[in-house]
Amino acid sequence: MDENILGLVAGGITSVAMLPQLIKVLKNKDVEDLSILMILFLVLGLSLWVWYGIIKEELPIILSNAFAVLVNICLLISYFRYRKK
């Protein structure tokens, strides 16, 4: 398989992966079983992947991780909004 197509497919799947989690949280307004550390690590790590993609000039890495960062920031905001005090 062409490496760029493979990268786009892989990036597409991993970047939409957190979307059903975000939808579930927005629907149930419940984040009790979610780990805040997971969300924080993902925001930080995925942002570094965007940087890596920019240096290596690899568009699949840049696009997929940038989208995933956005979804995880929404998840982070939802976490603080819905967590039980």
Next chain:
Amino acid sequence: MDENILGLVAGGITSVAMLPQLIKVLKNKDVEDLSILMILFLVLGLSLWVWYGIIKEELPIILSNAFAVLVNICLLISYFRYRKK
């Protein structure tokens, strides 16, 4: 920053990201707020990233995603073990 070091740091962070989530699930035995779709997408997408890394011969991509696949498979097993029937 050297791109390989950046890749290793980014990969290190994203690959350990799911670990606190797995630990939380194993401790609380509760997966009600987790999205099974998120876990399935991650296992599939991260596996494709390993494949991408092999083709591009980029060790940070291979190692970090392979580790993340393992953690997510453990999360998947835990999900079916602890979900409420």
